[in-house]
Amino acid sequence: MSLDENIRAADAIVAELESQIVSGRLRNKSPLPAERELMEQFGTSRTVVREAISTLSNRGLVESKPRFRPIVSKPDYATVLNATGNVVRHLLNEPGGVKNLYQSRVFMERGLVRQAAVSATKDDISDLKSALEANKNAINNSEEFYRTDNAFHGVLYQIPQNPIFPALHEGYTSWLAPQWAQMLRLPERNLANYKAHKAILDAILERDPDAAEEALSVHLKAAWEYVRVTFDMDAE
Known part of the structure; x- marks a missing residue:
């Protein structure tokens, strides 16, 4: 043959x-x-x-x-996204690759927190509170804080009950993990991120989608600035 x-x-x-x-x-x-x-x-x-x-x-x-x-x-949706993982990781090495992916995450989560503020159920709120409490308890343990940070954001992806969204969260977590792994993790930075998560949840509890979106945007903008400075990326 x-x-x-x-x-x-x-x-x-x-x-x-x-x-x-x-x-x-x-x-x-x-x-x-x-x-x-x-x-x-x-x-x-x-x-x-x-x-x-x-x-x-x-x-x-x-x-x-x-x-x-x-x-x-x-x-399933996670399988499809996982199958693209190697290609996405390659694209992250291109100029602007990490920023482009991160911006897509910001866009996604701005919509998710608005949805949560409007339609989160009692069970959703309970899940968010539990995730935030675990996040608080891990402030002095950076490895555990990283896990609970992802878990808190993961709840936001679950609230709409659309199977595509949790798969996307898994994708973002996996694709961006090499960048996060290289960053210095300090308790004071963990505390700042915890407070940002609390502000997001507080806005959701108030059923205020504008405040929730603003809290999320401020949080992820600060996180991106830390990434940008760490890897000496262009501001634009």
């Missing part, structure tokens, strides 16, 4: 297995058929089968581990 023929054969396997995964014929979390079984089913070589499985793995449709049969992973 020529290289082009191998590629076409692998694409055919990918198309068929993807169809079976999406339709449920291959059940979520079940193992794929063994390599030899796939070779016989599609009348092709081990190399072609492995290339097809690699493609499925890159698309987030199977989970592959050495010495284990790949496991079916039925796609």
Whole structure:
């Protein structure tokens, strides 16, 4: 088989297995058929089968581990976003890449806090209060504070009950993590961020979407300035 023929054969396997995964014929979390079984089913070589499985793995449709049969992973919004992770991380290295992604997060969260101020339920408020309390208790533990900071923002993404939004939050957290990991984390900065979170929640409790958006904007603007100075990025 020529290289082009191998590629076409692998694409055919990918198309068929993807169809079976999406339709449920291959059940979520079940193992794929063994390599030899796939070779016989599609009348092709081990190399072609492995290339097809690699493609499925890159698309987030199977989970592959050495010495284990790949496991079916039925796609959801998080799967789709995770599959783009490597491309996004590459784009972050482009001029303005981090700023562009961060601005999209600011735009998103401004809408989310307005939504929360208008429509947050008692359970949503309880979740926000619990997340804020955990954030407060972690002020002197920067690693834990980072986790609880993400968790507080994560609640905002859950309130609209749209499955795309929590997946986006996971994406933002993952894509921006390399930048956050390089930044100096100090208790005094944690305290400032906690106070910003409290101002956001206070505005939500007052059912004031304008105040909630303003508190969120001030918070994320200050956070971006810290990023910009840390990495010596242009102000514009």
